[in-house]
Amino acid sequence: MEIKNNIKGLEAELSGNSCRLIAVSKTQPIEKLLEAYAAGQRLFGENKAQEMAAKQGALPNDVAWHMIGHLQTNKVKYIAPFVALIHSVDSLRLLEEIDKQGKKFNRIIPCLLQVYIAQEETKFGFDPAEVLQLAEKNLDQLYPNVEIKGLMGMATLTDNTDQIRAEFQKLKNLFDQLKNRTLPPNMHMQELSMGMSADYKLALATGSTLVRVGTAIFGERIKSNHE
Numbered sequence: 325m326e327i328k329n330n331i332k333g334l335e336a337e338l339s340g341n342s343c344r345l346i347a348v349s350k351t352q353p354i355e356k357l358l359e360a361y362a363a364g365q366r367l368f369g370e371n372k373a374q375e376m377a378a379k380q381g382a383l384p385n386d387v388a389w390h391m392i393g394h395l396q397t398n399k400v401k402y403i404a405p406f407v408a409l410i411h412s413v414d415s416l417r418l419l420e421e422i423d424k425q426g427k428k429f430n431r432i433i434p435c436l437l438q439v440y441i442a443q444e445e446t447k448f449g450f451d452p453a454e455v456l457q458l459a460e461k462n463l464d465q466l467y468p469n470v471e472i473k474g475l476m477g478m479a480t481l482t483d484n485t486d487q488i489r490a491e492f493q494k495l496k497n498l499f500d501q502l503k504n505r506t507l508p509p510n511m512h513m514q515e516l517s518m519g520m521s522a523d524y525k526l527a528l529a530t531g532s533t534l535v536r537v538g539t540a541i542f543g544e545r546i547k548s549n550h551e
């Protein structure tokens with residue numbers, strides 16, 4: 325019941341904005357995902373390829389699976405046949421592997437470029453200048469089995485809302501800048517993935533189209549060594 329109410333509450337906040345809710349279900353057991361599904365949730369986010377593949381087999385076919393965590397190239401194969409959107413493309417090597425797997429499974433895999441906007445040293449991603457350079461390339465020839473649908477970013481983990489807002493705004497500015505350019509045929513600025521439980525309201529106000537919310541739906545996660 326709690327999961328359902330959390331989802332309904334978030335949906336009410338998002339309605340009126342063209343922003344969709346991704347339920348971040350990493351580390352959560354299947355029963356909780358099914359509870360969210362029963363409440364109408366169809367977009368789920370995971371950060372580990374094998375965990376996503378296992379859950380995909382256990383949930384109905386109309387779930388859209390979003391990869392939101394750092395993805396190692398040797399793990400792309402586990403999700404390539406079904407993944408709806410890979411938010412966390414943070415290197416050309418990864419883009420190349422996604423293209424290769426897309427070819428193998430005869431599909432075009434939707435992706436976002438992860439952009440480094442936080443002050444923290446540990447966050448993955450391209451910096452804005454690299455994204456602008458990438459947008460100049462013949463991406464449709466280099467990576468024909470990939471479609472770049474937008475950008476993803478994570479703000480610094482801080483209580484300073486001015487800083488978070490400025491970081492989201494930086495990503496939004498890059499998004500708008502690209503939107504006004506002629507981009508390669510397989511690159512479109514449609515999705516801007518930003519905002520988590522702690523900062524989704526700020527992200528929404530800054531133009532996010534996909535918020536990735538975990539704990540505010542499912543409650544606290546059991547901490548793993550990887551976090």
Ligand SMILES: *Cc1c(COP(=O)(O)O)cnc(C)c1O
Nearest residue numbers: 348371392520521536537538539
């Ligand atoms: C875990 C995670 C989230 C969700 O975090 P919450 O604070 O639980 O909402 C969002 N985005 C990414 C990339 C994550 O790894």
